[in-house]
Structure formats: structure tokens, C-alpha cells
Amino acid sequence: MQPFFAQRFEKVEPSFIREILKVAANPEIISFAGGLPNPHLFPVKAIDQACQDVLREQGAAALQYATTEGFAPLRQYIADRYLSRHGMQVNPDNILITSGSQQALDLLGKVLVDEGQDLIIEEPGYLGAIQAFSVYQPNFKPITLGEEGLDLAALDALLEQGSSAKLLYGVPNFQNPSGVSYSRANREALAERLVRHELLMVEDDPYGELRFEGEHLPPIAKLAPHNTVLLGSFSKTVVPAFRLGWMLVPDWLRKKVTIAKQATDLHSNAFSQQVLHRFLTDNSLDAHLEKIKEVYGRQRAAMEAALTRHCPPGVSYTRPEGGMFLWLTLPSSVSAMALFDEAIKEKVAFVPGAPFYVRPEIQNTLRLSFSCVDEATTEEGIKRLCRALARML
Numbered sequence: 001m002q003p004f005f006a007q008r009f010e011k012v013e014p015s016f017i018r019e020i021l022k023v024a025a026n027p028e029i030i031s032f033a034g035g036l037p038n039p040h041l042f043p044v045k046a047i048d049q050a051c052q053d054v055l056r057e058q059g060a061a062a063l064q065y066a067t068t069e070g071f072a073p074l075r076q077y078i079a080d081r082y083l084s085r086h087g088m089q090v091n092p093d094n095i096l097i098t099s100g101s102q103q104a105l106d107l108l109g110k111v112l113v114d115e116g117q118d119l120i121i122e123e124p125g126y127l128g129a130i131q132a133f134s135v136y137q138p139n140f141k142p143i144t145l146g147e148e149g150l151d152l153a154a155l156d157a158l159l160e161q162g163s164s165a166k167l168l169y170g171v172p173n174f175q176n177p178s179g180v181s182y183s184r185a186n187r188e189a190l191a192e193r194l195v196r197h198e199l200l201m202v203e204d205d206p207y208g209e210l211r212f213e214g215e216h217l218p219p220i221a222k223l224a225p226h227n228t229v230l231l232g233s234f235s236k237t238v239v240p241a242f243r244l245g246w247m248l249v250p251d252w253l254r255k256k257v258t259i260a261k262q263a264t265d266l267h268s269n270a271f272s273q274q275v276l277h278r279f280l281t282d283n284s285l286d287a288h289l290e291k292i293k294e295v296y297g298r299q300r301a302a303m304e305a306a307l308t309r310h311c312p313p314g315v316s317y318t319r320p321e322g323g324m325f326l327w328l329t330l331p332s333s334v335s336a337m338a339l340f341d342e343a344i345k346e347k348v349a350f351v352p353g354a355p356f357y358v359r360p361e362i363q364n365t366l367r368l369s370f371s372c373v374d375e376a377t378t379e380e381g382i383k384r385l386c387r388a389l390a391r392m393l
Contacts, residue, residue, distance in 0.1 A: 174323025
């Protein structure tokens, strides 16, 4: 038959990163492209034991349908952790378990985003959020992300111009793609603006637990709880395959997002939620995180050192204190897309920065992930990348 599609899907592009990962799958290629957790750090034995324990103790009940909001003990665990880490008094009833943070973005788009409405997003911004919100056809309003966080002067100018924006999306900790974190002062000033302008921020925090240096900073949700939806995920810290995340929503939003999830999938994987909770109960999450942070911190340092040794003049890069990514800015004359083709000839891959912008004219940036590449391989990979860059310069 003749293909036909909903109009809202006309401008939704495929994930550029997913397409690049197909190229990077070649075992001869050193890949800094995928934002993937390091599989050598997955707690395989402990998860195996948790599966057995849940099935042995719960039997058939562990395999039944469950509530839309999620496994109550897991939601309580998340609430307790916000209290112990950030001093936040969180009602577990305001936590909704989702199929990763990506589903949370989709649910918020369904409930909150009208076609043509302004939606404020960081620049560069997380590609998955751009893709998820694009389905609902907003008018993206990018605000530049600097070393301290969002450009507040640019945000003020946008809001004073009478923007229709009701929603702001950001990743304040070790942002994907840049690795930048909002400073304490930037968080406090942004929280004040959220309240004053009655803006709702979607505070996406998949990397906050992965700080390997510097001080932990408060979530913006602690500073403006009624104006923030705080997203979290176990994908970057425990098991990506479970696809379990959560959203902490204010009271006024809870019912609507629950209805949206009911209409989408009834509930997230209930067995995985029980297994994950058993793992978290029987093991120390903090001890597990220390192993991850030690490896990621070492590999980040190796990447920075290699860039310092091999990068041609005119290249700058961020120095993240946690997370999984580092961001390069090339001389303005160099296209990262063109560099990608040269780099593949050298058998090294990265993610060009263009897909992280809603403005197509920015072409001279790129993202490197250090999470899955050991120090020796990083040295060789950066050497290859800089060789390709030197040819272009």
C-alpha cells in the first residue's frame, strides 16, 4: 500500500548517534562515540543472585502485572537516597518509575508540550531530548551553555521578549554532550527565575552519582521543588538493559503523567524493578559507584593528557569532574562532520557536535566518551584523531 505517516513525524530525525554506532561496531575502530556505561563494571554476579532470590521468595507473584507508579519499595529507596544525599524530603508517591529517562521525556512531552509552543533547551543539548520533544513539534529556543551553566542573561532576554515557553530542559550535572556542570551560583539564580517566571524545568540527572572530583551540588529540584521535574536513571550506574529510570514530579503534575504512562505501557518492567531493588538492598550502591568513579576518573585523566600532548593549536576542550563525556571545540574553519570521515580512515570514531544543536550552522564541535576506553587505547585513539585533524588544518 501507499505509505502514510502522521504529520508530527515529518521532522523527527533518526538518532545520529545510533547510526554512528553501526560504523563504530567495527572491532578495528577505536570508538569514543557511544555514551555507554563500561560493561566490565556491571555487577553480573550480584544481579544473578538477586534474580534467584526474587524468584525463589516471590514465585509467580514476581511475574505478574504491577501498578503504573512502580514497585513501592524501589520508590521508597529512591526517596530515602534523596534524603541521605541531598537532605530532600521526598514523598515516594511523587516518584514514578519509567522505562529509562527517555520515556520520562516522552511522557512530559505528551502532557506539557503543545505544537508551536516555545521550549527552552541548552545549547548544545542532549540529542535524546531533542528527538523526544520533536515529536510534539515545539519551537525550540536554545540558550548557550557556558562553563558555569546556562547563560542567564540570554534566558532573561528571551523571557522578557514575551516567549510562550513554559518548559526548560537541562542536564545540570556533567551534561551530555559537553560534560559541563552548573555552578552553585548558577543553580540558585536559575531556581529563582523558574519561580519568578512560573517556568517548569525538566532537570535530567543520569550522571549526578558519577562525580569523581569536586563537591556534590544540590539539585535544582531542591531549590525550586514546585517548578522542577527531576529525572534519574539506574542505566548509567547499575544495569542499562533493565531500562529503569524515574521522575520526581510536583503534586500538581503527578496525576497527568500517571495517566499518560497508563496509556503508554501500563507499567515499566515489574520483574526488573524487584530484582533491582533486591540488588540495592543486599549490596552497597555507594561501594559499587566508587568502582565506577575510580575507573572513569582515570580514563578521563588519560584522555585529557593525550589531548594536551597531541592536539594541534586552536582546539579547546572541557574538563568534566564526573560523568562520561568531554567536548571539543575546533577552529571555526573545521567541520566536525568532515573530520569524522577522516577519522574513520584512521580507524577512530567520535560523535560530531552538529546533532546536539537545533541551529544547524554550528559545525565545529564534537563529543568524546571516555567511559569504555582504557588508558592505553585512549592514547592511541587520540593520536589517530589528532593525526586526522592535523591533515585537515
